[in-house]
Amino acid sequence: xxxxSHIRNxxxxxxxxxxxxxxADRLIQRCGGIEDREMRxxxxxxxxxxxxxxxxxxxxxxxxxxxxxDGRTYQLNLMDTPGHVDFAYExxxxxxxCEGSLLVVDASQGVEAQTLANVYQALENxxxxxxxxxxxxxxxxxxDRVRQQIEDVIGLDASDAVMISAKTxxxxxxxxxxLVARLPPPAGDTEAPLKAxxxxxxxxxxxxxxxxxxxxxxxxxxxxxxxxxxxxxxxQVDAVGYFTPxxxxxxxxxxxxxxxxxxxIKAVADCSVGDTITEDRRPAATPLPxxxxxxxxxxxxxxxxxxxDYEDLRDSLAKLRLNDASFHYEPETSAALGxxxxxxxLGLLHLEIIQERLEREFxxxxxxxxxxxxxRVHLTSGEVLELHNPADMPDPVRIARIEEPWIxxxxxxxxxxxxxxxxxxxxxxGIQLDLTYAGNRAMVVYRLPLNEIVFDFYDRLKSISRGxxxxxxxxxxxxxxxxxKVSILVNAEPVDALAFITHRANAESRGRAICARLKDLIxxxxxxxxxxxxxxxxxxxxxxxxxxxxxxxxxxxxxxxTRKRKLLEKQKEGKKRMRQFGKVEIPQSAFLAALKMGDG
Amino acid sequence: xxxxxIYVHWPFCLSKCPYCDFNSHxxxxxxxxxxxxxxxxxxxxxxxxxxGRTVGSVxxxxxxxxxxxPATVAAVVDRIARLWTLDDSAEITLEANPGSVDSARFAGxxxxxxxxxxxxxxxxxxxxxxxxxxxxxxxxxxxxxDLARRTFPRMSFDLIYARPGQTAAAWExxxxxxxxxxxxxxxxxxxxxxxxxxxxxxxxxxxFALPDEDAAAELYAATQAVTDAAGLPxxxxxxxxxxxxxxxxxxxxxxxxxxxxxxPGAHGRLTVDGAVWALRQHRAPARWLEAVGRLGHxxxxxxxxxxxxxxEELLMMGLRLAEGVAADRFRRRAGRPLDEVLDRRGxxxxxxxxxxxxxxxxxxxxxxxxxxxxxxLAELLA
Numbered sequence: 001x002x003x004x005s006h007i008r009n010x011x012x013x014x015x016x017x018x019x020x021x022x023x024a025d026r027l028i029q030r031c032g033g034i035e036d037r038e039m040r041x042x043x044x045x046x047x048x049x050x051x052x053x054x055x056x057x058x059x060x061x062x063x064x065x066x067x068x069x070d071g072r073t074y075q076l077n078l079m080d081t082p083g084h085v086d087f088a089y090e091x092x093x094x095x096x097x098c099e100g101s102l103l104v105v106d107a108s109q110g111v112e113a114q115t116l117a118n119v120y121q122a123l124e125n126x127x128x129x130x131x132x133x134x135x136x137x138x139x140x141x142x143x144d145r146v147r148q149q150i151e152d153v154i155g156l157d158a159s160d161a162v163m164i165s166a167k168t169x170x171x172x173x174x175x176x177x178x179l180v181a182r183l184p185p186p187a188g189d190t191e192a193p194l195k196a197x198x199x200x201x202x203x204x205x206x207x208x209x210x211x212x213x214x215x216x217x218x219x220x221x222x223x224x225x226x227x228x229x230x231x232x233x234x235x236q237v238d239a240v241g242y243f244t245p246x247x248x249x250x251x252x253x254x255x256x257x258x259x260x261x262x263x264x265i266k267a268v269a270d271c272s273v274g275d276t277i278t279e280d281r282r283p284a285a286t287p288l289p290x291x292x293x294x295x296x297x298x299x300x301x302x303x304x305x306x307x308x309d310y311e312d313l314r315d316s317l318a319k320l321r322l323n324d325a326s327f328h329y330e331p332e333t334s335a336a337l338g339x340x341x342x343x344x345x346l347g348l349l350h351l352e353i354i355q356e357r358l359e360r361e362f363x364x365x366x367x368x369x370x371x372x373x374x375x376r377v378h379l380t381s382g383e384v385l386e387l388h389n390p391a392d393m394p395d396p397v398r399i400a401r402i403e404e405p406w407i408x409x410x411x412x413x414x415x416x417x418x419x420x421x422x423x424x425x426x427x428x429x430g431i432q433l434d435l436t437y438a439g440n441r442a443m444v445v446y447r448l449p450l451n452e453i454v455f456d457f458y459d460r461l462k463s464i465s466r467g468x469x470x471x472x473x474x475x476x477x478x479x480x481x482x483x484x485k486v487s488i489l490v491n492a493e494p495v496d497a498l499a500f501i502t503h504r505a506n507a508e509s510r511g512r513a514i515c516a517r518l519k520d521l522i523x524x525x526x527x528x529x530x531x532x533x534x535x536x537x538x539x540x541x542x543x544x545x546x547x548x549x550x551x552x553x554x555x556x557x558x559x560x561x562t563r564k565r566k567l568l569e570k571q572k573e574g575k576k577r578m579r580q581f582g583k584v585e586i587p588q589s590a591f592l593a594a595l596k597m598g599d600g
Numbered sequence: 601x602x603x604x605x606i607y608v609h610w611p612f613c614l615s616k617c618p619y620c621d622f623n624s625h626x627x628x629x630x631x632x633x634x635x636x637x638x639x640x641x642x643x644x645x646x647x648x649x650x651x652g653r654t655v656g657s658v659x660x661x662x663x664x665x666x667x668x669x670p671a672t673v674a675a676v677v678d679r680i681a682r683l684w685t686l687d688d689s690a691e692i693t694l695e696a697n698p699g700s701v702d703s704a705r706f707a708g709x710x711x712x713x714x715x716x717x718x719x720x721x722x723x724x725x726x727x728x729x730x731x732x733x734x735x736x737x738x739x740x741x742x743x744x745x746d747l748a749r750r751t752f753p754r755m756s757f758d759l760i761y762a763r764p765g766q767t768a769a770a771w772e773x774x775x776x777x778x779x780x781x782x783x784x785x786x787x788x789x790x791x792x793x794x795x796x797x798x799x800x801x802x803x804x805x806x807x808f809a810l811p812d813e814d815a816a817a818e819l820y821a822a823t824q825a826v827t828d829a830a831g832l833p834x835x836x837x838x839x840x841x842x843x844x845x846x847x848x849x850x851x852x853x854x855x856x857x858x859x860x861x862x863x864p865g866a867h868g869r870l871t872v873d874g875a876v877w878a879l880r881q882h883r884a885p886a887r888w889l890e891a892v893g894r895l896g897h898x899x900x901x902x903x904x905x906x907x908x909x910x911x912e913e914l915l916m917m918g919l920r921l922a923e924g925v926a927a928d929r930f931r932r933r934a935g936r937p938l939d940e941v942l943d944r945r946g947x948x949x950x951x952x953x954x955x956x957x958x959x960x961x962x963x964x965x966x967x968x969x970x971x972x973x974x975x976x977l978a979e980l981l982a
Contacts, residue, residue: 524813526953526975549817552973554789554838556920557661558607558853559623559867562878565912571978583949 004256005185006072009214011079011095013122014104015112015470019134022166023104023175024062024080028245030172031064031076061199061212061258063242068180076179077242077258079199092121093274097199097214097258100128100183102175103156107133107141107163110149110441113410113472119154130178131161137168149438188255194218194226194279196253197288201271203322209265213253213277216288220253220261225280229287230272234280235263268322294326296344297405297475298351298454299388301332301369301497302358303340305588309364310339316362317341320354327354332389336497336579336591337367342389348454367592369497371454376403376478390499393485396536403478405450408433410472415440417465424460428452429503447476451502486511486540488518489532491582497591508533512541514594521590524548527583604650604684605657605852608639608676609863610665611885614701618733618798619760619791623865623883624663636672638892640679642862642881645897647683649872650860654685657849658692660714666696670708677713691716691754691848698736698744706751716847717748718787719757724774728763731808733798745781756785756847761819763791764808768822775823779830784845788823789838790816820971837920837973854921856914856933864888864898876905910934911941916977924957924964938963946979956980 014020064076081094095101101122105111122129131150133143143163150158162178164171196213204210213220220226220240227234241249242259253259265271276287304313317329328344345351351371358364375387378400387393387402409430413421415437425432425446434445448457453473461469486507488498498518502510511533518531526548533541556564578585612627658680660673673694680686693716694709696702706717721741723729729737736744748755759778761771778786791810793803802808811819824834832840836854839847852859861868861881865888868879880901882888888898905913911934918925930938942963950956955969955976969976 526950526955526972526979548813548972548975550813550820550971551975552837552971554792556837556853556917557850558859558861558869559609559661559865561853561869561913561917562867562880565909565916568912568916568977568981572981575978583953 004188007075007077007185007256008100008179008183009077009079009098009186009256009258010100010102010179010183011081011098011122011127012102012104013081013091013095013115013118014134015106015109015114015118018104018106018109018112018115019166020104021080023102023132023134023164024078026166026169026172027064027076027078027175028062030169030176031066060245061243061260062245063248063258066176066180069177070180074180075257076176079258091118092125093197093199095122095125095127097197098125098127099186100130100179102132102179103129103150104132104134104166105146105150107136107143107146108138110142110146111153111412111438112470113412114470116154116410116412116443117472117474119156128183129156130175130182131156131158132171132175133161133163134166136163137165137170145439149441153436153438153443186256188215189217190219190255192217193282193284194220194224194277195284195288196220196277198228198271198273198275198277199258200273201265201268203268207262209262209268209271211261211263211265211271211277212258213261214258215253215255217255217284218279219255220277222249222251226261226263226277227280227283228271229276229278229284231270231275233270235265238262238264268324294346296326296328296346296374297450298345298347298371298373299342300345300351300371301334301337301340301367301389302329302343302355303334303337303367303369303497305365305367305592307338312362313341313358313364313366316358316364317343319362320357324354326350334369334391334497336495337369337588340367344388348458367497367588367595369595370500372501373405373450373454375405375483375501378402387501390485390501391496393499393501401480402483404481404483406447406476406479407450407453407473408476409446409448409453411444411446411461411469413442413444413465413469415442417468418442418444420464421461421469424457424464428455428457448473449479449481449503450475484535487534488514489530489534490518490522490586491530491584492532493581495581495591498594504535507535508540511535515541515543517594518590519543519545521593522586523590525584529581529584529586603656603848603852603855603857604653605659605849605857605859606643606655606680607849607859607861607863607866607868608658608660608665609662609861609866609881610660610668611663611864612667613662613664614667614697614699615733615735616798618802619794621794621797622663625885627885630667632669632672634889636669636675638889638898639672639676639862641892642897643676643679643683643860646860646862646868649870650684650858652685653858654687655680656687656690657852658686658690659849660692660694662695664697664702665694666702666705666709666717668705670705670712673709673714674712693718693847693849695720696744696748698741700740703740703744703747706747710751715752716754716756717752718847719744719748719755721745721757721778722760723763724759724777728766731763732760742781749783754785754845755783756787756841757782758787758789760789760791761823762811762816764810766811766819768818771819772822772826775826776830779827779832782832784832784842785847786827786832786840787838788827788840790820817971824967833922834970835922837970851921854917855929856917876910878903878905907935911936912981915941915980919963919965919973919977919980922964924962926962927960942980946981950976950979 012020060080062078066074066076068074079094079098081091135141136143147158147161150156162171162174195217196215199214200212201209222237222240224237225234226237239249240253240261241247278284304310321327326346329341332340332342355368372390377385377387379398380400428448429452430446430448432446436443461471482504483501484504484507485501487494515531515533522545524545528547529545531543532539578587611623611625612630613624616626692714694714696717697720722732722734726737793799827840832842834840835846858869858871864885865883866881870877879899881898882891882900891898914930914934927938956965965976
């Protein structure tokens with residue numbers, strides 16, 4: 001075995017806003033990874049969306065050089081991880097590349113739902129965990145209470161938690177010392193055949209695909225011919241190096257080290273995350289234990305508002321997919337919305353981020369249909385369908401039974417909001433598994449159908465707890481359920497984009513809500529419009545929009561002609577965005593607004 | 601060449617009415633000589649392109665053209681007669697306000713050649729006149745109507761209805777009184793709130809509320825019923841006349857005829873060698889005056905209308921008339937058959953719903969379709 005005692009690999013795990021990125025910024029500054037003048041907030045979050053929302057989406061690594069109190073210089077490799085449940089998959093693979101974690105908890109807020117989820121993942125990866133209480137300079141900080149909470153809720157010894165203020169820099173040296181003293185160094189053998197874990201990859205327009213690796217055994221060198229053990233593909237390594245966070249090229253990466261490689265790889269899809277990279281000439285006998293692939297759990301349709309943008313949308317999706325292999329899409333056609341794509345995501349945040357990036361980075365105006373989960377439809381023929389789109393629901397007579405995905409949700413909420421939160425979970429068909437108190441905060445664990453979460457659970461949870469509840473979940477299997485497809489009909493013609501699948505008990509009330517909403521959104525027309533919600537052939541809700549009675553320009557003389565003609569032409573242009581339903585034409589904007597209001 | 605008319609715009613008012621979005625300006629004093637010279641210069645300019653045509657109608661609009669010095673009006677009418685052929689039976693209309701300042705000029709205006717006035721009465725009660733920001737009261741309105749009837753061969757007046765809080769019964773009574781006062785023509789407009797007016801801001805603030813769509817539809821229906829019964833049916837969306845007393849100049853607009861527009865912001869439509877041009881003069885009075893002084897005309901925009909635009913205008917204007925659009929006339933003016941322009945599915949739906957009638961020779965909007973004309977047009981022109 002090679003002596004790796006000067007290396008520490010660590011991740012920072014925290015609930016959103018507890019100060020993960022600020023702590024990373026301070027550590028980088030303290031170790032001179034970047035000049036003060038180059039420093040900016042959230043230095044590791046390069047995407048605009050990451051900065052604005054204060055979240056990390058892609059993993060990043062930084063090598064820090066730290067001279068410890070014992071006089072030795074340590075190589076500290078920081079793996080920055082996404083915190084959100086949608087990216088749990090990325091969290092787990094980032095954690096797999098490290099031996100320990102800093103658990104950052106806001107000393108004024110305490111343990112939150114994401115804190116727990118991340119800690120459990122770190123423990124699964126056999127991490128040494130160093131608790132860090134942040135924001136101790138705030139007047140509202142209660143370090144003793146939070147320390148107790150960490151012990152009660154998580155079961156970690158927090159007696160030697162490091163007290164810091166990442167904002168002001170208090171305690172940063174203590175964090176670095178704790179890393180050196182309390183985290184184990186990595187193990188590995190320089191002489192063994194190369195084994196490097198493919199942690200992540202992304203596409204850089206100048207360099208091609210950049211692969212993030214953690215070397216376990218052997219040496220990864222520039223010029224080496226490598227082989228991907230899962231795919232068998234081979235590449236010549238163009239460059240290897242590490243981030244400070246600036247890119248620094250070196251000749252080799254050795255056991256225990258983290259860094260990057262480039263090898264003229266065209267597409268991210270060619271680099272399956274979790275794969276083991278070995279040397280082509282002298283391959284390792286067995287690969288490292290990989291990760292199970294990430295599977296999209298939420299689907300929705302994305303349609304361009306302007307049909308002319310379809311090609312642009314397709315190209316943009318392809319570009320995003322280059323960097324995000326967890327995101328899936330395929331063409332979809334809707335009578336109400338035209339040509340678009342059915343897209344699969346890891347969760348609602350993932351969906352929102354992709355949608356926002358398409359609109360922002362690619363300048364596309366999009367319609368998003370209501371998110372749907374993946375149902376397992378067992379047909380009477382014995383066949384099983386994975387249903388991503390309510391529009392594809394088979395005829396009920398062919399269906400033997402339907403299963404829907406469930407989740408295990410952890411919700412942390414201050415005492416006074418517990419009642420409404422329990423009410424919400426019950427209303428959403430939840431089954432309580434656990435309820436514990438830590439101080440004045442309650443932690444409830446529920447099993448819930450995912451279907452009920454994508455509907456508008458987040459918004460409702462936030463509003464009933466005034467923003468104080470935190471929420472996290474993991475997938476928890478499939479359960480058979482009494483599910484029905486509710487169709488929305490306008491003048492007896494179904495609007496495919498508005499169809500949804502729900503539990504029979506909720507079908508009528510949700511159908512009624514959408515009908516009422518559409519009644520407000522669809523302008524009166526020359527003919528009466530009937531809006532109905534139906535399960536199969538049975539109408540469960542109906543609204544009527546009475547016919548327009550007056551719409552005429554009172555005055556129109558010689559001086560008005562040009563202006564009125566232009567108005568008429570604009571109206572004609574607008575008609576191109578209208579969708580015909582029997583005798584009436586419905587503006588696409590009405591569907592758009594109906595879908596917007598239904599967002600989760 | 602068919603009917604041809606001239607529009608003269610006088611952009612000045614004593615005060616701006618809160619509902620008005622026309623090109624009107626409040627000016628203390630107007631240099632009548634300079635304006636007379638400029639209007640005449642523009643007439644000269646347009647005469648070159650329209651030589652030999654017979655003027656069937658002249659319309660002085662505004663603003664408040666009854667504030668023009670009769671001599672200015674006379675100079676314009678005389679120039680028109682010199683530059684073109686002015687038919688003996690030509691209709692020469694001037695818009696007038698009922699205030700005493702304006703009425704004092706009636707005799708002079710008649711002498712200048714005006715043979716029809718259109719009075720901006722707007723309401724027959726003092727409360728609503730104040731709400732509408734008018735300078736006159738009911739007494740002055742009645743006096744002006746009486747004087748106009750005695751001075752001019754033809755007269756009409758305007759009323760604005762669907763005012764805040766107005767009931768159908770109150771409006772019907774007011775309308776019957778108006779019919780008794782009017783000779784043979786009335787313009788009856790529903791109050792609409794236009795952007796950029798004082799009412800727009802006040803309405804947005806919630807200072808007053810207009811009748812809702814259903815109430816407005818009922819008021820419109822009541823208007824048709826009362827005028828029909830009195831023998832002044834609506835020959836256009838907002839215009840009512842005894843048969844034969846229609847405003848010839850306005851018919852020109854609705855039937856898609858040619859007209860020259862002089863004065864600030866005036867529009868024109870001219871057919872020259874088969875091409876139809878849309879013209880617009882500079883809107884700001886000072887700018888227009890300056891341009892006319894320099895170039896002999898104040899044309900700001902001159903656009904050739906393409907066949908689609910021409911067809912849209914003919915339908916949009918023609919369907920305002922009860923007579924509708926005749927297929928043969930449409931073909932002559934638009935250069936293409938009417939049924940080629942119409943959206944077949946839309947037409948079928950409208951016929952089925954009883955909103956339009958189309959017999960292959962004439963397309964007309966029915967009484968049921970008329971209050972929905974804008975929606976009808978959108979259906980027809982898909």
